Amino acid sequence: MKQKESLVLYPSPGIGHLVSMVELGRHILKYYPSFSITILITPPPFNPGSTAPYIKHISSTIPSIIFHNLPAVEIPPESFTSAHHEAVLFDVVLRNNHNVEQALLTISETSTIRALIIDMFCTPALDVGASLNIPTYYFFTSGAVFLSFFLYFPIIHSTTTESFRDLDSHFHFPGIPPVHARDFPKPSLDRADMAYQGFLNNAMRLPESKGILVNTFEALEPQPLKAISDGLCIPNGPTPPVYCIGPLITDRKGTNGAGGGNTSASIDCLTWLDTQPSRSVVFLCFGSLGLFSAEQLTEIAIGLEKSGQRFLWVVRNPPTEDKSWRNLAPPEPDLDALLPKGFLDRTKDRGLVVKQWASQVDVLNKESVGGFVSHCGWNSTLEAICAGVPMVAWPLYAEQRLNRLFLVEQVKLALPMDESEGGFVSAAVVEHRVKELMESEEGKAIRERTLAMRDAARAAMAEGGSSRVELARLAELWSQG
Incomplete structure (x- = not known):
């Protein structure tokens, strides 16, 4: 008997990343229902608000999306000097690799995993995918502007030994307007901060993936997308394929209770x-x-x-x-x-x-x-x-x-x-x-x-539209294994 073909989605903790991954799973199943979707849930080490009502809602309305709860990761509070919660996320996902590997092995007993799809915070899982010979992709939940910034950030990092928070300067990234240092994401401002090291490491390792799915569409961000596809953002190495499959947004009536609201x-x-x-x-x-x-x-x-x-x-x-x-x-x-x-x-x-x-x-x-x-x-x-x-x-x-x-x-x-x-x-x-x-x-x-x-x-998401064509390319790759 032929095993099911499965896609495993791995978001970092928090409702924002979880919702994006669920929408990706929902979108894939809409057009390619033969895949099964499993989403790995990591208990957060902080309190960003409960995701339980949202997960319950999705489980009851889309039973073909399966949630796999990972064990909690213990974080020693004294090990953190950063004020940025991103530093904690980077550490949690690193410590989580063993749990992710065990989950993938369990899922593999009943289905063939065609791809592991991780978000940008879950970079350590690249090693798990490689060890198990599972093609690993990123789902980049922001747009191509930030993707251009992120991919090129190691180059900008190498141009100075100072922290960006101390610089009154604009920096040039391929395909986007000049960016003043004060507009950099906060985790990338202080070189001495743990968050900075995590941010830089993730940016350097992103090109190791089999491809990057981006929640955008070609007509919205043509300039940064061209810069990325032309290899300008990774001048010292190959650029992974980029697939624009958006806009993926929450279905109306789809997240009542997701924010923990009334x-x-x-x-x-x-x-x-x-x-x-x-x-x-x-x-x-x-x-x-x-x-x-x-x-x-x-x-x-x-x-x-x-x-x-x-x-x-x-x-x-x-x-x-x-x-x-x-x-x-x-x-x-x-x-x-x-x-x-x-x-x-x-x-x-x-x-x-x-x-x-x-x-x-x-x-x-x-x-x-x-x-x-x-x-x-x-x-x-x-x-x-x-x-x-x-x-x-x-x-x-x-x-x-x-x-x-x-x-x-x-x-x-x-x-x-x-x-x-x-x-x-x-x-x-x-x-x-x-x-x-x-x-x-x-x-x-x-x-x-x-x-x-x-x-x-609307045109991008319609039949024959640019984002639908890109998803079809991915589905074919995954089906071929």
Whole structure:
């Protein structure tokens, strides 16, 4: 009896990476249901919020996606001097290799593993794939702009002995606008930090893979994709094949409970949006790890009130006093204590504030939503593009400052939220940018470009479209073994 053909997907801990991998699995199964999909789940060493409700939801609706829980990895707290949770992730996945190997051996007893697909944090698993003779691919959950930056980073690293955080300079990466050092991802700023070493090591080893699946589409990022395919990002070695298979975004209604939010409140906000005029509401939401200080929340509230715009705002509690990587999920906010006195009453006829979480894809696809103030996470960026909603870019962490550079300067699908030296944004800036997006000629032009890109995204994912063709190439490779 012929064994099943299996694909094993290995995301790093946290809801953002897990959702991306699930969408990849869902997408593969939609067109190639003969494959079985197993997703390896690593218990996080910190608290980023529970993924259990999301996993339960997916298991009940897509039984052909199997979740394989790995044992917890013990992390000695005293071994960490980095403030970046990425450093912990790098260490966890390194210590996890034995668990991954055991899981692959177990899965191999009942099926033929055609490929191991890992995310960028799971680079140590390249060694496991090689030892078991399993072709190993990356699923790069950000876009080609960050991929160009990442692949070329070892070259930039070799040009200086200083930390990038100390340099007031722009750097040139193939296919993307010049990047100021302050816009580098935080783990790449300090050479002495454990996170930097993990970041650099991952960048150097990415070319060892059999290929890189990227959650993007050719019409969105032609310049960085050409630079990568021309070999400009890895001038001292071969570039693995790059497959643009996106945009992969969460199905509508697909993640209720994923953010650990109040589902009834999320439904209430969708009902509220149905009562608002077309393209009149600006939506503010900043991702699963996007937290603001109490002072910044006050400025946002004042700016929204003075703008006169209709708004839907997802508010999360400020960071806890313990800012370590072990506490990434603060408790539910007390809106009356956090927001200016009387704000909720004064704006109740044109605004709605939701605690913790809203079903973002559903919100963006509402007719009444006309703008999105976003942290520029790549999932959120693609969701906005696919809904045809223009953005104000307000990056907070990870590669989001690079995404802002791309959105504002290269494809002109967003306005920048101007920050002060310390990253603070005043009420006046919030007011100005929200009004500009919703009312100005520039805002109108951005909206039109976003709608055109929405149509290009649909074409890429349609039969015969560029992303469908790329997935077919991969499926053929995997089927041949």
